[in-house]
Amino acid sequence: MKNFFIALQFLTILPIKFKLKIEQEDFGKSLVWFPVVGALIGIILSVSVFFFSFLPQGVIAALIMVESVIITGGIHLDGFADTCDGLYGFTTKERALEIMRDSRIGTMSAIGVMLLLLLKFSLFASIKQEILWKCIIAMTAFSRWAQVLACALFKYARQEGKAKYFIEYASRRQVFASAIFVLALFTFFFGIRGPVLFLTALALIWIAANYINRKVGGMTGDTVGAINEVAEAGILLFSAIILL
Numbered sequence: 001m002k003n004f005f006i007a008l009q010f011l012t013i014l015p016i017k018f019k020l021k022i023e024q025e026d027f028g029k030s031l032v033w034f035p036v037v038g039a040l041i042g043i044i045l046s047v048s049v050f051f052f053s054f055l056p057q058g059v060i061a062a063l064i065m066v067e068s069v070i071i072t073g074g075i076h077l078d079g080f081a082d083t084c085d086g087l088y089g090f091t092t093k094e095r096a097l098e099i100m101r102d103s104r105i106g107t108m109s110a111i112g113v114m115l116l117l118l119l120k121f122s123l124f125a126s127i128k129q130e131i132l133w134k135c136i137i138a139m140t141a142f143s144r145w146a147q148v149l150a151c152a153l154f155k156y157a158r159q160e161g162k163a164k165y166f167i168e169y170a171s172r173r174q175v176f177a178s179a180i181f182v183l184a185l186f187t188f189f190f191g192i193r194g195p196v197l198f199l200t201a202l203a204l205i206w207i208a209a210n211y212i213n214r215k216v217g218g219m220t221g222d223t224v225g226a227i228n229e230v231a232e233a234g235i236l237l238f239s240a241i242i243l244l
Helices: 002-011 024-051 057-072 075-088 093-101 107-126 129-153 164-168 172-190 193-216 221-242
Strands: none
Touching: 002 024, 024 057, 024 129, 024 164, 024 172, 057 075, 057 107, 057 129, 075 093, 075 107, 075 193, 075 221, 093 193, 107 221, 129 172, 129 193, 129 221, 172 193, 193 221
8 A cells, every 4th residue: 555655645735654665666656546546636526516516616616626726735736837837938958947947937837827727617617517526536537647647658857856756667557557447437437428538638638748748858747747737627628528
């Protein structure tokens, strides 16, 4: 269970403490648990759909977004913001990576985060409540699996960083093993439309990840976080289209 707790500690703000010795390769091994932790996050978020069902759906949508930021500490949203700045200010790979490391909020990061949150809010508010909770769990599980995919397919673009060992020790076996869980979840929730939703969102992630790879020569913690946010928005958007 050590690898599960590593994933839980990395993906949430839950105060997970354990005294087991952690090797560098354990970070890579923990990736197989990312979609499971994502699904648990989704279950927590989906409670709001039922608990606050007496409120207008727009309010429920806002509460879901607030809870999501609180549970994750906004780590993926921060990565998305930094990636927007880095890719917009791209001149060379080195300059893009330097911009991403800058803690200051740039124009493109502010615009990018605003548009992303606006899109997610509108989709949370538009999807019917009877399937919204399923979409939330599918969204959080798939987006964490998208991180696994990005880590396994691309090299680490920096010399050092928080995501280094996740990416260096990621394997395609973990991608396929965790994909089975996510695909089974989609099929259970949405029937034959589940695999269609999965593959459609996968196409979006494939395009986004390859674009980032061409720009900066691999993945960083920030770009993996950006992939997570793109995956969440993609699942919600395609859910609104496919699951009508």
